[in-house]
Structures are given as structure tokens and as C-alpha cells.
Amino acid sequence: MTVQLSRRDFVKTASAALAVGSGPLVHAQEAARRFEPRPAGWRSFEVTTTVTLRDAAGAADLWLPVPSLETPWQRTSDISWTGNASNVRLASDGATGAKVLVARFEGGTPEPRIVLTNRVETQNRGVDWKQPANAQPADPADLRHWLAPSELITTDGIVRKVAKQIVLGARDDREKVQRIYDWVIVSSYREPKVRGCGAGDIKAMLESGNLSGKCADINALFVGLCRAAGVPARDIYGVRLVPSAFNYRELGANPASLKGAQHCRAEVYLKAHGWVAMDPADVTKVMRQETAEWIKDPGHPVVTPVRKALFGSWEGNWMGYNTASDVKLPGARQGKLGFFMYPQAETAAGARDPYEPDSFAYQITAREITA
Numbered sequence: 400m401t402v403q404l405s406r407r408d409f410v411k412t413a414s415a416a417l418a419v420g421s422g423p424l425v426h427a428q429e430a431a432r433r434f435e436p437r438p439a440g441w442r443s444f445e446v447t448t449t450v451t452l453r454d455a456a457g458a459a460d461l462w463l464p465v466p467s468l469e470t471p472w473q474r475t476s477d478i479s480w481t482g483n484a485s486n487v488r489l490a491s492d493g494a495t496g497a498k499v500l501v502a503r504f505e506g507g508t509p510e511p512r513i514v515l516t517n518r519v520e521t522q523n524r525g526v527d528w529k530q531p532a533n534a535q536p537a538d539p540a541d542l543r544h545w546l547a548p549s550e551l552i553t554t555d556g557i558v559r560k561v562a563k564q565i566v567l568g569a570r571d572d573r574e575k576v577q578r579i580y581d582w583v584i585v586s587s588y589r590e591p592k593v594r595g596c597g598a599g600d601i602k603a604m605l606e607s608g609n610l611s612g613k614c615a616d617i618n619a620l621f622v623g624l625c626r627a628a629g630v631p632a633r634d635i636y637g638v639r640l641v642p643s644a645f646n647y648r649e650l651g652a653n654p655a656s657l658k659g660a661q662h663c664r665a666e667v668y669l670k671a672h673g674w675v676a677m678d679p680a681d682v683t684k685v686m687r688q689e690t691a692e693w694i695k696d697p698g699h700p701v702v703t704p705v706r707k708a709l710f711g712s713w714e715g716n717w718m719g720y721n722t723a724s725d726v727k728l729p730g731a732r733q734g735k736l737g738f739f740m741y742p743q744a745e746t747a748a749g750a751r752d753p754y755e756p757d758s759f760a761y762q763i764t765a766r767e768i769t770a
Contacts, residue, residue, distance in 0.1 A: 434645045434704040436523040436714040443476070443520050443768040444640050446657075446718060450742055450761040452511040457747030458504060459511050462728045464720040464739050465489065465498035466517055468635070472524040473719055475517065482513035495723035497739055501730065506747075517718075518768075521640075524676045525712035532673040542668060545631035549724035551598070551737045552619050552634075554627040557605045562627035572630050576667050576677070579624045580710050583679045584697055586610050587617050589687035595754040596661055599634075599737055615738060617680035618665045631668035632677075636740035637719035638662065640765040644714065647705065649689045650681060651716055657763035658756035661740050664713060678709040718765075 452459050461484070466475045480487060484502040491498050504511035526532075548554040554562075565582050566575040590611035597616035601623045604610050610620065618634055625632035639660040642651035652660035665677040685705045686694045694702055726739040733750055736743070741753035742761045751759045 432646060432701060432704055434643075434647060434650075434708045436645075436708060436712045437525045438472075438523050441520045441522050442715055443518065444718065445766045445768055446517045446519065446638075446640065446763065447765075448513075448515045448517075448742065448761060448763045450511075450513045450515075450744070450759070452504070452744060452746065452751070453760055455504065455508075455511050455746045457506045459508070459744060459746040460730060461500075461502040461504070461511070461513060462731065462743040463500040463502075463513070463515050464636070464741075465500050465515070466519050466718060467491075467496060467498040467721040467723075468719045472715065473519060473521050475519050477518040478516070480513060480515045483508055483511065484513060487513070490729050492723060492726050492728075492739075495721065495726055497721035497723035497726055499728065499739070501728075503730075519718050521715040521718060523712070523715045525708075526672050526675045528672075528711065531671045537668060537673065542631045545633050545668065546626050546629070548623075548626070549737075550735070551600050552623040552626070552724065553602045554623060556602065558601060558623050559627040561605060562624040565624065566628045572667075572669050573671070575628050575630055576625055576669065577710065579621060579628065580677065580679050583617060583621045583624070584682050584706065587612070587620060587679075587683060589613065589617070589680075589683040591688060595741065596663060614663045614680040614684075617683055618663055618678065621677065621679050622665050625667055633666055633722045634663045634724070634738065635666060635719045635722050636661075636663045636738050637717055638740065638763060639717050641716045641767060643716055647685060647689060649684050650705070650714065652765075654765040654767070657765060658761060660763070662717060663738065663740065664717070664719070675711055676709075676713045677711070678713055681709055682706045 448463055450461060465478060480500060485505045486503040488501050489498065490501050500515055502513050565578050569575040569578060587610040593613045597613040599615040599619035601620045604616060604620060622632040622634050638657055639652035639662050641654050666674045667677055668674050682705055686702055689701055697706055720740050723739055724737060726736045728743060732745055743753055744751040
């Protein structure tokens with residue numbers, strides 16, 4: 400089934416679904432909450448990824464994502480590692496610039512092991528919609544890059560058709576993005592059974608009519624529609640580090656065990672504001688998993704503050720690795736990765752499953768440094 404969308408249907412559906420307070424009365428524990436991330440100073444974290452390749456007969460290779468971002472909302476202060484690899488080096492993907500720790504273990508290494516420690520600083524991020532950005536103009540070549548398709552985030556065919564229908568009549572780039580953001584929230588939904596963060600094949604999603612998935616699906620759909628509508632956009636692949644400060648369980652993580660806390664966010668480039676934070680996927684996550692019941696009304700008081708805030712801001716309890724797509728890991732036998740935010744390994748028996756951290760085996764932990 401292919402997604403069919405008329406302008407009339409979109410306006411009617413989005414207006415009804417996004418009307419605040421349109422749902423029935425809620426239980427006390429589901430009353431409206433606060434979610435207002437605003438820049439409030441830097442936080443410092445030590446993030447440790449520990450990998451032990453059990454039963455790795457013969458030689459083995461390991462690739463770990465390393466934070467590659469230096470931005471007004473994230474910076475890296477230190478990268479270090481220990482282990483029993485015969486060779487370890489810090490490399491960059493030539494096409495995307497994504498940093499990667501590459502480790503080689505010779506045959507006979509007892510339990511190949513690497514411990515990677517990253518020290519990063521993050522902060523909340525939020526745009527002031529009343530004020531234009533005070534920043535240098537973006538490089539036109541860079542903006543063209545973020546309008547181009549990737550293997551999974553295509554911009555032609557059905558993607559372009561749907562994007563044009565959504566933004567028809569929009570007056571500027573911000574209105575285009577707002578319409579796409581609203582449409583994605585109304586039309587897609589979080590599916591907890593999807594492995595990892597999803598595949599992110601947006602053409603297949605639209606052609607099948609199945610717009611369910613996780614962050615790499617839903618935010619990729621948002622990014623692809625924005626690009627097809629002429630607005631530069633990109634996913635940022637990373638991992639949640641600590642609980643949310645705003646009492647949203649699903650928007651945080653347990654720092655003692657982050658092996659399932661990978662999460663990608665999104666950005667769009669608006670002429671008046673520069674790069675702006677976005678995360679429609681987390682809105683759908685709150686709708687599906689924050690409460691005991693699946694919230695299907697985007698105007699629900701639990702959802703409303705998140706839906707409003709994640710159009711232009713996000714919380715600094717998350718670390719980004721990179722913005723890379725179609726990544727070729729140096730020396731890997733496998734083909735290109737659609738994105739790179741999970742550990743990757745190859746042994747004589749083949750590639751380890753990055754979505755099964757216990758059998759892979761890896762663990763990620765975080766510690767906030769307060770002194």
C-alpha cells in the first residue's frame with residue numbers, strides 16, 4: 400500500500416489531531432508536565448564503551464563510533480582507550496568525516512577486549528524564534544550536501560511527491576518544516592518491536608504505507624521530506640546518557656547500562672536561525688511508551704509540552720557521535736552502513752550483531768562529572 404495524501408485530508412487530519420486538549424480527561428498521573436530545555440551551561444560526562452569479543456576464534460576487527468561533533472551544544476575534551484588489541488588507531492570515514500576507533504586482534508588473543516572512554520561536554524539547546532541567529536552564514540556547498548539524498552534517505556519519487564503535498568502553499572522554510580514535523584507526528588508511530596533504532600529506509604516506508612518504526616525510521620522520514628521540500632536537514636546519531644531532568648522516563652536513560660540507549664536526533668537549516676534542533680521521533684516515543692496506555696492524541700497533556708519543545712530544542716542528556724550516512728568502515732568486509740552509532744565487529748565467523756549487545760558483547764556506561 401502506497402501512502403495517499405490529499406491537501407484537504409492533511410489539513411483536516413493535522414488540525415484535528417494537533418488541537419491541544421482535544422482528548423478526554425486524563426488520570427492524575429497523566430496530567431500535563433513541563434518539558435522546557437533551554438541552554439543553561441555545560442555538563443561534563445565520561446562515557447565508557449567496553450567490548451569483550453567472547454568466542455572470537457581467529458583474528459577479529461572492531462569499530463567503535465567516536466564523538467565527531469564540535470558545536471555550540473557539544474564538544475569533546477578527551478578520547479582514550481585500553482585493551483589487548485595488536486593494533487588500535489583513531490580513523491575517520493573519508494566521505495563523511497565520522498570518527499571511528501579501529502582495533503585489530505590477531506588470532507589467539509584470549510577474549511579480545513577494548514575499553515573506549517570519551518569525555519564530552521553537552522548542554523541544552525533551544526532556538527529563540529523571536530530573534531534571528533547571530534552566526535556566520537552557512538557554506539552554500541555544505542547546505543547543498545544536506546539537500547542531497549543518501550542510499551536510505553531518498554528525495555525523489557514518492558518522497559518528493561508526499562513532501563510537495565505537505566508543504567503546498569507554505570510561505571517560508573520554517574512553515575514547511577512545521578508542516579512536515581506535524582505530518583510525521585500524526586502519520587507515523589513508534590513500534591517498540593523494531594530491532595535497534597530501525598532501518599531508516601523511507602522510500603520503503605512510504606511505498607508500503609507502513610510508517611511505523613523507531614528513531615532512525617521516523618527522524619529519517621522527517622529529514623528526507625525536508626530535503627525533498629528544499630530545506631537542508633540531517634540526522635545526528637548518538638546515545639542517551641542520563642535521565643531527563645523533566646520527569647519523562649522515555650526521554651532519558653540509565654547511565655549504568657546504555658547498551659540499548661542509542662538515539663538519533665535531527666536538525667534543519669532555516670535561513671533566519673541557522674541549524675535548529677528537531678526530534679519528532681521522540682514525540683512518537685512519548686505517545687507510545689511514556690504511559691501505560693498508548694496515547695494516540697498528539698494534543699494529550701503528556702505529549703503537548705514535548706511536541707512543542709522538540710520543534711526547536713532538545714535536552715543535553717544525550718551525546719551525538721556523527722551526522723554520517725553511507726559509512727564505509729576502514730578494512731571491513733561488510734558493505735556500507737546506512738548510519739554508524741552502534742559498535743561493529745567481524746570475526747572469522749562473520750559480523751557480530753550490533754543489536755544484540757549481550758552476545759556481541761558490549762556495554763556502554765556514563766558518569767556525570769560534577770567537580
